[in-house]
Amino acid sequence: MKIIVFAENQDGNFKKSTFEAISYAAQIAANNNGNVTAVSIGNVSAEKLAELGKYGADHIVSYAQEVFHSFSGEAYSKAISHAAKSLNANLIIVSNTYSGKTIAPRTAAQLSAGIVSGVISFPDMQNGFKVRRTVFSGKAYADVNVNTSIKVLAITPNSFAILDQPKTAAIEIMDAGIGSENVHTKSTEIARTSGKVVLTEAELVISAGRGMKGPENWHMIENLADILGAATACSKPVSDMHWRPHSEHVGQTGITIKPNLYIAIGISGAIQHLAGVSSSKVIVAINKDPEAPFFKAADYGIVGDAFEILPLITEAAKAFKSQQA
Ligand SMILES: Cc1cc2nc3c(=O)[nH]c(=O)nc-3n(C[C@H](O)[C@H](O)[C@H](O)COP(=O)(O)OP(=O)(O)OC[C@H]3O[C@@H](n4cnc5c(N)ncnc54)[C@H](O)[C@@H]3O)c2cc1C
Numbered sequence: 001m002k003i004i005v006f007a008e009n010q011d012g013n014f015k016k017s018t019f020e021a022i023s024y025a026a027q028i029a030a031n032n033n034g035n036v037t038a039v040s041i042g043n044v045s046a047e048k049l050a051e052l053g054k055y056g057a058d059h060i061v062s063y064a065q066e067v068f069h070s071f072s073g074e075a076y077s078k079a080i081s082h083a084a085k086s087l088n089a090n091l092i093i094v095s096n097t098y099s100g101k102t103i104a105p106r107t108a109a110q111l112s113a114g115i116v117s118g119v120i121s122f123p124d125m126q127n128g129f130k131v132r133r134t135v136f137s138g139k140a141y142a143d144v145n146v147n148t149s150i151k152v153l154a155i156t157p158n159s160f161a162i163l164d165q166p167k168t169a170a171i172e173i174m175d176a177g178i179g180s181e182n183v184h185t186k187s188t189e190i191a192r193t194s195g196k197v198v199l200t201e202a203e204l205v206i207s208a209g210r211g212m213k214g215p216e217n218w219h220m221i222e223n224l225a226d227i228l229g230a231a232t233a234c235s236k237p238v239s240d241m242h243w244r245p246h247s248e249h250v251g252q253t254g255i256t257i258k259p260n261l262y263i264a265i266g267i268s269g270a271i272q273h274l275a276g277v278s279s280s281k282v283i284v285a286i287n288k289d290p291e292a293p294f295f296k297a298a299d300y301g302i303v304g305d306a307f308e309i310l311p312l313i314t315e316a317a318k319a320f321k322s323q324q325a
Helices: 016-031 046-055 073-086 098-111 215-228 236-240 306-324
Strands: 002-007 035-041 059-063 091-095 114-119 130-135 140-145 151-155 170-173 204-208 231-234 261-265 282-287 300-303
Touching: 002 016, 002 073, 016 035, 016 046, 016 091, 016 151, 035 046, 035 073, 046 059, 046 170, 059 073, 073 091, 073 098, 091 098, 098 114, 098 151, 204 215, 215 231, 215 306, 231 236, 282 306
Parallel strands: 002 035, 002 091, 035 059, 059 170, 091 151, 114 151, 204 231, 204 261, 261 282, 282 300
Antiparallel strands: 114 130, 130 140
């Protein structure tokens, strides 16, 4: 089995989700006499490229021509299709990040491949090729059979472990023969989220809702997030009222996240909010209303006023961190 993995980078540094995807691919390859090629697109140093071998890539391909210096779903999917054709790949794996979501369907169309997104399992190849994905905003699972000879899987970030499986992977520079004349869409501006920890990759998320009363109180959320090394998130009304940027809005109409710990403060737990966070491994809800729906979805709940509880948790987190230091 020949597997290729899209190795996504941000400013020349590979993302955590890339290491997850390579680790995932390497485990499939190990059980199926396969090999893994990591495909890097954009401007990445040789030293960084070599890092990909650590997680099980047998071979690294780099498309670094100028046309790839800014993100374009169109150009990037063409490069991946080029790599897949050149290497006769039969399985293409991307992480279901924003870029992955743009690239995976285009690549599948270009290769006439079957595609499954939101994948949360290893493929079952006993009898065909079956993978599990989440459906209905994470409320249910579907087991999907893929019958095409080439398959594209977009795996859910934070679902698979990063494993050290070191290989000495050769690096190959490839040219897909694509120039700017072949690319019809172009990113004109990239607005970076302001948080220190990237929300979609965060293992800890501190999230708050309308119960925080106003943007002037968000320093309490940011302070706790800083101490814990967490990302910050919010409910939809909070971003609609411009208390927080839209990039922090989680839920059905916002971002879907899957951290190890999600702490929801002053958020009611409406179904549309839960749709984006219910796959979190552990959920803690803090709400002054004991009947708040979030308590039904939470693993732990604290009934009380956020303005009294937050300082206590912040002090406890500070003490815990200083013991660890
Ligand atoms: C089509 C559609 C899509 C939607 N998509 C999303 C989405 O993607 N994400 C999303 O979040 N919402 C979404 N919504 C909105 C959703 O239905 C809820 O209205 C929203 O999630 C409520 O936000 P909230 O919990 O911050 O505010 P509220 O519903 O006002 O709840 C505030 C909570 O804070 C508690 N509280 C108040 N004061 C305190 C205090 N001092 N201490 C502790 N707790 C306190 C209250 O008891 C209450 O439970 C969508 C709605 C629709 C119709």
